[in-house]
Amino acid sequence: MFERGAYDAEHDELNLFYYQHYYFYRRGYDQARRQVRGHPDPRMLAGVGVVVLVALLSVGGWMLFGWLGASQAAQSPIEPIVATTQPAPATPRPTPSPSPTPEPSAEPSLQPGVQALVVNLNGAPLRVRRDPGITPELGRLNEGSEVTLREGPVEADGYLWWRIETPGISGWVAAGSLEGTPFLEPLP
Structure with missing residues (x-):
C-alpha cells in the first residue's frame, strides 16, 4: 500500500478511498507528495518552531523584567507617616434634622391574600x-x-x-x- 500511495502521488492521482482507509497508502502518498513539491518534513518544521518559540519567550521575559526593574527604580521612595502628638482639631458636626415620616402608599403591593x-x-x-x-x-x-x-x-x-x-x-x-x-x- 505504501508503494501504491507513493506511485499515485508521483502521478498526481489520489484514490480517496485508499487515502481515508489505509494508513500506509496515506503515508506513502504524503511522503511522496512532499518530495515532489519540495516541502520539508513536518517534524523538522515543528523543531524549528519550538526553537523560535523558546527564543521569543526568553527575549520577552528579559524585556519584561528589565522594564519592571527600571520602572521600580524610577519611583520615588515612600515617605513614612509620622504620628504627631497633638490631636487633630475637632470639627463641628451638623445636628441631624428630623427625617420626615414616610407617607403610606396608596398603591397596593403584592402580598399574600391580595x-x-x-x-x-x-x-x-x-x-x-x-x-x-x-x-x-x-x-x-x-x-x-x-x-x-x-x-x-x-x-x-x-x-x-x-x-x-x-x-x-x-x-x-x-x-x-x-x-x-x-x-x-x-x-x-
Missing part, C-alpha cells in the same frame, strides 16, 4: 408550576386572568415566585421576567 391580575405577557401564557422554580408545569394562565396570592414571594432559579389560586388551578407563578417586567399586578 387579588392580582396577570399582565405584560404579549399574548404568551403565564406558566403555573408545581413548586417554586423551573419545575413541572401544571397549567397556563392567559393575560387578564385574576388570581389570589396565597404564599410568597420565594426566590428560585433567578425569579420571584408566588403561590396563586384561581377557580381552575393552584400553583406557583413567576412574579416577573429576569429583565424586571412584572407579570402580576395587584388589583385595587
Whole structure:
C-alpha cells in the first residue's frame, strides 16, 4: 500500500478511498507528495518552531523584567507617616434634622391574600408550576386572568415566585421576567 500511495502521488492521482482507509497508502502518498513539491518534513518544521518559540519567550521575559526593574527604580521612595502628638482639631458636626415620616402608599403591593391580575405577557401564557422554580408545569394562565396570592414571594432559579389560586388551578407563578417586567399586578 505504501508503494501504491507513493506511485499515485508521483502521478498526481489520489484514490480517496485508499487515502481515508489505509494508513500506509496515506503515508506513502504524503511522503511522496512532499518530495515532489519540495516541502520539508513536518517534524523538522515543528523543531524549528519550538526553537523560535523558546527564543521569543526568553527575549520577552528579559524585556519584561528589565522594564519592571527600571520602572521600580524610577519611583520615588515612600515617605513614612509620622504620628504627631497633638490631636487633630475637632470639627463641628451638623445636628441631624428630623427625617420626615414616610407617607403610606396608596398603591397596593403584592402580598399574600391580595387579588392580582396577570399582565405584560404579549399574548404568551403565564406558566403555573408545581413548586417554586423551573419545575413541572401544571397549567397556563392567559393575560387578564385574576388570581389570589396565597404564599410568597420565594426566590428560585433567578425569579420571584408566588403561590396563586384561581377557580381552575393552584400553583406557583413567576412574579416577573429576569429583565424586571412584572407579570402580576395587584388589583385595587
